[in-house]
Amino acid sequence: MFAGGADSYNMLVPHTCTGEKDLYAEYAQVREEIALKKENLRVLQGTTDNQICEKFGVHPQLEAVQGMYDDGDLLFFTNTGVLTKETDKQNYSRDTVTQLFAHNWMQREAQRVDPLKNADGTGVLGRISDELTKKGLSVGSFSIDVNAISLLGKPAVSPTPFILSRGGVTNFNADASVDTMDSLIASLNEATTSESGVFSELWSSKLLKSISDNTQLYNTLADLETEISFPDSHLGRQLEMVAKMIDSREARGADADVYFLQTGGWDTHSDVEDNLNALFENVDASFKAFSDEMKVKGIWDGITVIQTSDFARTLGPNTGRGSDHAWGGNYMMFGGDVKGRQIVGSYPGNLTDDGELSLGRGRMIPTTSWDAVFLPLAEWAGVEENLT
Numbered sequence: 001m002f003a004g005g006a007d008s009y010n011m012l013v014p015h016t017c018t019g020e021k022d023l024y025a026e027y028a029q030v031r032e033e034i035a036l037k038k039e040n041l042r043v044l045q046g047t048t049d050n051q052i053c054e055k056f057g058v059h060p061q062l063e064a065v066q067g068m069y070d071d072g073d074l075l076f077f078t079n080t081g082v083l084t085k086e087t088d089k090q091n092y093s094r095d096t097v098t099q100l101f102a103h104n105w106m107q108r109e110a111q112r113v114d115p116l117k118n119a120d121g122t123g124v125l126g127r128i129s130d131e132l133t134k135k136g137l138s139v140g141s142f143s144i145d146v147n148a149i150s151l152l153g154k155p156a157v158s159p160t161p162f163i164l165s166r167g168g169v170t171n172f173n174a175d176a177s178v179d180t181m182d183s184l185i186a187s188l189n190e191a192t193t194s195e196s197g198v199f200s201e202l203w204s205s206k207l208l209k210s211i212s213d214n215t216q217l218y219n220t221l222a223d224l225e226t227e228i229s230f231p232d233s234h235l236g237r238q239l240e241m242v243a244k245m246i247d248s249r250e251a252r253g254a255d256a257d258v259y260f261l262q263t264g265g266w267d268t269h270s271d272v273e274d275n276l277n278a279l280f281e282n283v284d285a286s287f288k289a290f291s292d293e294m295k296v297k298g299i300w301d302g303i304t305v306i307q308t309s310d311f312a313r314t315l316g317p318n319t320g321r322g323s324d325h326a327w328g329g330n331y332m333m334f335g336g337d338v339k340g341r342q343i344v345g346s347y348p349g350n351l352t353d354d355g356e357l358s359l360g361r362g363r364m365i366p367t368t369s370w371d372a373v374f375l376p377l378a379e380w381a382g383v384e385e386n387l388t
Contacts, residue, residue: 001260002279002309003107004267008329009315009362010036010276011062012076014347015043016055023053023351027315030351030362034272034317042066046341051078052349061280064288065332069341073291073300074334077373078345079357081311081328081366082109084116089356092365101325101363103267106310111150111260113370119154124374125258126153126161131383132256133158140257142245144238148260162213164245166237169221172214185211220248228293231285235263239290247297256381266309270320291334300336306377307332308370315351315362327359328366333373337380344368 013036014023028035041057044066048054056076058066068074087095098115099105109115113124122130129139130153141151141161151161173181189204224247230240238261249257263283268275287305294300312329330347334340345368348357357365 001107001110001262002266002283002307003262003264004103004309005106005311005313005325006266006309006329007268007272007276007313007323008309008331009312010034010272011059011280012078012330012343012347013041013057013059014053015041015057017053019052019054021052021349023347023349026351030315032317034321034323036060036273044341045070048343051343051347053347056343056347059276059280061277062284064284064291065334068287068291068334072340073336073338074332074340075338076330076332076343077368078330078343078347079328079364079366080331080345080368080370080373082106082115083366083369086367087365089359089365092359100327101311103310103325108149110308110310110370111148113374121149121152122154123148123150123152124370124378125150125260126158128374128378128381128383129153129258130157131378132381135382135384137255137382138253140245140249140252140254142242142257143260144241144262145234146260146262148262150260151258162217164217164241166234166241168241168244169214169217171218172211182211216252220251221245224248226293227296228289230289230293231282233282233286235261235282236286236289238263239286243290243293243297246294246299246303268313268322269318269324270322272313272317272322287334294336302336304333304335304338304377304380306373312364315364324361326361326363328357328364328368331373333377 014027015038017023024038040060042060042062043055043057048056065074082098084097085095098109111123119127129141132139139158141158143151143161143163144166147163186208189208221244224244226240226243230236242259246257265279294303308331309329312326313323314326318324348355348364351362352358353360359365
């Protein structure tokens with residue numbers, strides 16, 4: 001997740017539009033001083049027969065993203081966001097149960113993908129894990145550096161998700177005061193009498209399970225190294241940790257894994273282009289390192305990455321050469337089995353405030369919902385029925 005609300009209309013930009021209108025010219029007019037110059041865009045290859053333009057471009061820093069798209073391993077889904085139901089300018093407030101334009105609410109809904117609370121307290125990746133677990137698969141569930149509702153399933157169905165540090169796993173109690181500390185902890189917490197309380201038993205069992213899990217992960221990851229050098233950045237080290245965990249799946253006995261990562265800095269209320277240059281440079285290098293590592297290890301076809309954010313940002317700039325909170329935005333999905341080289345959904349055909357989707361300053365009502373994006377991902381992972 002690009003936390004903070006990524007300015008994704010400067011990630012995926014109209015380029016060649018010879019039909020009913022020149023949408024790039026309209027984009028440049030609406031975005032004013034924060035518009036990307038047409039000649040600087042990286043033009044995507046392939047056809048976009050389902051879109052208003054024949055060609056689209058991506059931000060100039062996204063060289064590897066462009067390469068994955070042209071190779072058929074990456075797609076964009078456009079004007080996407082949380083939706084309770086299809087709506088319009090007159091009815092969106094009444095039709096939408098989510099509190100719009102707020103970081104906490106819209107980050108949570110992008111992780112839950114459950115606007116009607118049919119499975120309240122769970123996340124979309126957690127529900128996928130539940131369905132795979134019910135099929136008898138061993139599914140690992142990990143977030144890097146952050147607690148994520150996305151990974152939570154229904155109680156007692158899937159194993160509890162782990163939170164891992166991007167720096168690796170630290171051995172529990174490495175500087176114990178006595179050599180027998182581990183066995184002492186075990187003996188104290190394994191003792192059960194008729195007077196033992198149910199809460200103390202639960203606490204002890206959780207403690208021993210945590211220590212056991214820590215030992216297994218520490219020993220499993222201790223000697224693992226990646227073949228590819230990853231950027232020394234927050235996102236780069238997170239993806240490096242994911243790569244090592246994927247490499248350890250056989251030792252862990254995992255049939256499948258789900259991961260949640262979050263990187264910040266996307267709340268660009270000022271100097272949006274200076275910020276995007278740095279952010280996208282890091283994203284591109286990190287995504288390239290991860291995809292190269294998966295290809296070297298021969299498991300690229302078993303990997304799918306979906307990029308999300310709280311929301312997009314206003315097409316119209318503010319007085320600080322920045323952009324503000326909006327709604328529908330553009331996002332990426334990539335992996336060896338992704339049917340890439342396409343843009344799914346409908347890129348808005350009118351970017352002005354007169355457009356049927358604009359709520360003002362270029363805040364676009366989404367036409368593709370998060371559940372429409374995650375459904376094919378769940379089916380690809382092996383979920384055969386509707387998530388419950």
